[in-house]
Amino acid sequence: MNLPNKITLGRIFLVPFIIVFLVVGEKVPNYTAGAIFLAAVLTDWLDGQIARNTRQVTTLGKLLDPIADKLLISTALIALVQVGRAPAWMVVLIVGRELAITGLRTIAASQSVIIHASDFGKYKMLTEVAAVSFLILDWPPEWGFIAIPSLGVLCLWGAIALSIVSGIDYFLKFWKVIDLS
Template sequence: MSLANKITIVRIGMIPLFLLAFQQYPSWIAEQVGFLNYINHNGLYWAVGIFVFASATDKLDGYIARKYNQITNLGKLLDPLADKLLVSAALIMMVQQKMIPSWIAVVIIGREVMVSGIRVLAAAKGTALAADKHGKFKLVLQVVAIIAVLLGNFPFSYFTKFPIDLTIMIMAVVLTVYSGYKYMKNNYRKLQLEL
């Protein structure tokens, strides 16, 4: 297995650690288990660190795959899957913790499921539908928005009461919808022919 694919698998493996750190545990359990008590008080900081590190590995595995000619079919499958799983896990946990409204998670995850489904159907017919620049920029904005919300508008809260974190998240939702539309529009003829 190539180094790039190993890094991608590590990124997927970090998702349960992110969930473990982000989760709030019932006080009656946490009071008896020191580790869970620690997570209840400091887990969000660890969750942010894990999310930032996992997101950064996305660029690293892509760079290694291109530089050392390690682009594989497994990597083409796992890399976008890892991104979608990480973002989806973060959004679901943020809804659970009431950091964002549920419709934001539904729109973003729904778009990812739709595009992934189309790619799978097209691949089954022998057509590869690549991500475009809108999709790549969408992922970057989603990651920035998630980090901003997890940090509770820090450091912007020192300068303004305006919810910059949620504003970035709304921008990410808009770009997510737009990139999905562009993806469908740009691949319409291929989809007509192949599906």
């Protein structure tokens, strides 16, 4: 197993720690969970850079990396629902899309087809990272005299829109390259 794939596995290993520190850790803002989450996000960037720059891109890496991303984002969002910082219906939409795309990826992989993430999917991931980061850190703090949604919830709205657009884009790519017979 090469270094980029080990880094991806490291990202998966960090997920339970984010949940533990978020659910049973200190109250808002939760700097420990935020730091672990951002470290995990940085490993996503790092493993990609190393894989491309050293020509260590593998089929395992192409399949494992998006699973690690989905696991990281989905579990963090579910934990944020548990602590009351994310609306459950928004998280259900995002996680549902992630599961549907994972299913499509599995079908494609069974036919030795890898469908690469589109720019929409990359923007979706960035928006999700921003949403989760702001929600973990509970930033900006609520002001008792102004009822405005948090920046994290606003980013979740963007993530939902990009989830829908990127999901449609992924499905159309899938439909073009898959043999359904």
